Amino acid sequence: MxxxxxxxxxxxxAICATAAGAILIFDGAMHVLLAQTPFGGPRPSAEPQVGxxxxxLLARQSEFYREMSSTIRAAKSDGSAVWTLLAISFxxxxxxxxxxxxxxxxxxxxxxxxxxxxxRGIVLSFASALMQSLVAVVIVAICxxxxxxxxxxxxxxxxxxxxxxxxxxxxxxxxxVWTKGGGFMRALQAPRPALxxxxxxxxxxxxxxxxxxxxxHGTDQHVHDEHGGHSHGPxxxxxxxxxxxxxxxxxxFAVGIRPCSGAILVLVFALAQGLFWAGIAATFVMGLGxxxxxxxxxxxxxxxxxxxxxxxxxxxxxxxxxxxxxxxxAAGLVLLFGVGLLFxxxxxxxxxxx
Amino acid sequence: MNIARRLLGLLxxxxxxxxxxxxxxxxxxxWITATSELIYAPDGAITGVRHAWTFDDxxxxxxxxxxxxxxxxxxxxxxxSSLAQTNxxxxxxxxxxxxxxxxxxxxxxxxxxxxxxxYKDAALxxxxxxxxxxxxxxxxxxxxxxxxxxxxxxxxxxKDPVRLVGAPAACQMKFxxxxxxxxxxxxLGEQNFLxxxxxxxxxxxxxxxxxxxx
Numbered sequence: 041m042x043x044x045x046x047x048x049x050x051x052x053x054a055i056c057a058t059a060a061g062a063i064l065i066f067d068g069a070m071h072v073l074l075a076q077t078p079f080g081g082p083r084p085s086a087e088p089q090v091g092x093x094x095x096x097l098l099a100r101q102s103e104f105y106r107e108m109s110s111t112i113r114a115a116k117s118d119g120s121a122v123w124t125l126l127a128i129s130f131x132x133x134x135x136x137x138x139x140x141x142x143x144x145x146x147x148x149x150x151x152x153x154x155x156x157x158x159x160r161g162i163v164l165s166f167a168s169a170l171m172q173s174l175v176a177v178v179i180v181a182i183c184x185x186x187x188x189x190x191x192x193x194x195x196x197x198x199x200x201x202x203x204x205x206x207x208x209x210x211x212x213x214x215x216x217v218w219t220k221g222g223g224f225m226r227a228l229q230a231p232r233p234a235l236x237x238x239x240x241x242x243x244x245x246x247x248x249x250x251x252x253x254x255x256x257h258g259t260d261q262h263v264h265d266e267h268g269g270h271s272h273g274p275x276x277x278x279x280x281x282x283x284x285x286x287x288x289x290x291x292x293f294a295v296g297i298r299p300c301s302g303a304i305l306v307l308v309f310a311l312a313q314g315l316f317w318a319g320i321a322a323t324f325v326m327g328l329g330x331x332x333x334x335x336x337x338x339x340x341x342x343x344x345x346x347x348x349x350x351x352x353x354x355x356x357x358x359x360x361x362x363x364x365x366x367x368x369x370a371a372g373l374v375l376l377f378g379v380g381l382l383f384x385x386x387x388x389x390x391x392x393x394x
Numbered sequence: 395m396n397i398a399r400r401l402l403g404l405l406x407x408x409x410x411x412x413x414x415x416x417x418x419x420x421x422x423x424x425w426i427t428a429t430s431e432l433i434y435a436p437d438g439a440i441t442g443v444r445h446a447w448t449f450d451d452x453x454x455x456x457x458x459x460x461x462x463x464x465x466x467x468x469x470x471x472x473x474x475s476s477l478a479q480t481n482x483x484x485x486x487x488x489x490x491x492x493x494x495x496x497x498x499x500x501x502x503x504x505x506x507x508x509x510x511x512x513y514k515d516a517a518l519x520x521x522x523x524x525x526x527x528x529x530x531x532x533x534x535x536x537x538x539x540x541x542x543x544x545x546x547x548x549x550x551x552x553k554d555p556v557r558l559v560g561a562p563a564a565c566q567m568k569f570x571x572x573x574x575x576x577x578x579x580x581x582l583g584e585q586n587f588l589x590x591x592x593x594x595x596x597x598x599x600x601x602x603x604x605x606x607x608x
Contacts, residue, residue: 101423102547109452190460192480301423308456 043114053093065313104132105302108322115318120151122318126170129306129322136302142296143168144334146209146377148341150291153216155368161338164288169295173327175201176303177320185316191308193347198304203382210378212294216371223370227361293313302328420548425450429537429551432567432605434560435529440605442503442525443537444490444559457481473520481520482506490524490547491541496532499555503527511513526527531608540600548601556603570602 107128115121137144147168151161179201183194303323310319343368352362431444449457463473485491486505491596509522539548549571550556556569 102425105452106425106450107421107456110452113451184459188460190477191457194459305423305452305456309452310460312455350466 090248097304101132101135104128104135108132108306109309111314112313112318114304115315116313120148122321125322126316126325129326130329133326134300134301134325134329134333135329137169137330137333143172144271144337146213146295146374147291147334148338148374149370149377150212151217151338151342152219152345153367154287155367156288156342158339158342161342162335163339164291165335168296169327169331169334170324171292172299172330173303173323175305176296176323178300179299180304180307180311180319181316184311194199194304198299198301205294205380206381207293208297208378210375210382211372212290213371213373213375213378220364220368220371224364227364280381295384300326302326360386406498407460409483414573422541422544424453424546426546426548427462427547427551428601429535429555429557430539430603432535432537432603433523433562434454434558434562437531438562438607439529439531440526440561441492442523443527444460444508444521444523444530445490445492445539446521448517448519448520451516452514454513457518458513463550469511471510471512474513478509478511478520478522479508481511482509482522489554490522490541491546493538494526495536497534501526501528504529518543531607535605535607536602537552537603539603543600547599555601558605561605564606565605568602568604568606570604572599 094390108125109127111121111125113124147161147164151158151164177195183189183197187193303326306322306326307316309318310316310322347361348366348377405530412420427448427450429446432440433442453588457477461469461473461477463469482505488508490503492503494503503524504527506522506524509520512519512521539550541548550569556567558565558567561567
């Protein structure tokens with residue numbers, strides 16, 4: 041990089057980040073949209089193959105899942121099989137979460153958008169997985185055990201909860217886009233000297249304090265006036281404040297209220313075998329496994345962002361525009377996931393209802 | 395040098411996010427062991443497909459949850475009739491996971507007929523016939539059975555997976571199972587995982603039936 045054109049470089053990076061974000065969003069959108077109408081027929085040229093990580097994961101997953109039912113049956117006569125069940129459930133949770141769903145994408149994007157710490161990412165992952173397990177147990181306990189409702193009814197309840205979850209994710213994403221969009225616009229509009237100032241003035245960040253103002257006034261101009269010089273997000277210590285955790289709770293709730301269909305199947309099966317408690321134990325252990333995978337991915341996302349921040353920090357303006365762009369993109373992803381899931385949910389999960 | 399490193403960082407970030415966005419709905423929760431019969435009319439035209447889908451242990455139990463029976467653990471065809479009704483009605487949305495092409499042209503199916511559920515050896519089997527909208531004589535008929543979202547894993551039975559019923563003697567049937575992946579693991583690998591290719595992911599799990607009638 042030449043010292044003659046620092047801003048050109050910043051702009052170049054911003055374009056890269058925006059392009060990367062756009063590609064990601066497009067990619068995500070395609071997944072979600074195709075999930076909605078998955079019957080377009082196969083493309084003739086592509087060879088049907090399952091390879092690499094995906095094939096391996098799916099193979100492991102199937103093995104563990106299928107062993108679960110036989111182990112529960114075995115546990116009826118042999119108590120020690122419960123330990124096997126727990127071990128399988130744990131492994132299944134780990135592998136299963138590596139597949140889609142389970143809020144990995146939402147949690148990771150949220151962490152990136154919000155300058156969260158890796159530690160916070162781990163806590164969020166575990167909390168949302170715990171909540172997912174709890175919801176699954178509560179649904180089956182009420183519908184199947186207390187009310188002896190049919191699978192159709194239970195599935196109806198599941199669907200309603202799922203729609204609520206997706207709507208919450210979309211709302212949550214919309215809010216993130218709103219607040220992060222403000223930051224991005226500010227970074228874009230800021231006269232260049234202000235950008236330089238921003239890097240000098242880092243650390244004083246009012247980070248999240250003014251989000252609510254954004255909501256009411258909604259003009260970038262206003263925000264701009266109020267916080268012209270500010271650019272960096274809150275320090276990790278500031279995030280630990282009550283407001284920060286409350287925001288995090290929103291993420292946990294939006295992701296966590298949607299239970300995993302796999303857990304519901306296992307619970308109903310265990311209930312039918314008269315081993316409901318074993319099913320509950322398995323569900324929570326499964327959640328633990330899920331949490332580990334989600335947390336690992338969340339940590340990767342957070343460290344990737346930290347890396348990007350550190351790398352762009354050397355440029356004039358502290359790479360503000362780049363980071364704001366990345367945050368904005370991540371916020372957009374959360375919104376996109378929510379909206380996409382909301383409209384594509386039928387194809388995604390309805391099958392359990394037949 | 396610097397630029398490259400920066401870009402690498404951004405790529406890493408993008409990768410991490412894409413990993414999260416990853417393959418759409420690619421986790422099977424239901425396993426079906428299937429057998430299918432292709433039904434032909436006396437004039438040699440194919441009229442429809444008759445499926446028998448046996449659900450796995452766990453899903454069978456789940457589906458039976460809350461169904462009242464006279465004898466515990468025994469489910470008659472009548473007691474299961476409303477569940478069978480629900481099944482075929484719900485399957486409509488997924489085009490019955492059955493996709494037909496005659497000489498390269500997509501063919502449509504009518505509503506299923508003759509459907510019922512059977513409970514045997516702790517497993518439910520759904521029987522149903524899908525009539526083609528128009529019975530047809532084609533040189534080549536391709537039929538695929540799979541769940542594009544891969545929520546359901548379709549595996550055809552080891553013995554007699556597909557049968558032709560009343561087909562003209564000259565017709566030749568070929569059945570191709572989905573690739574188990576181990577052979578081509580190197581070829582696609584992670585690239586496939588991160589690219590848009592997985593959008594029609596379930597296709598990789600398609601069971602292909604082709605019938606050639608000269």
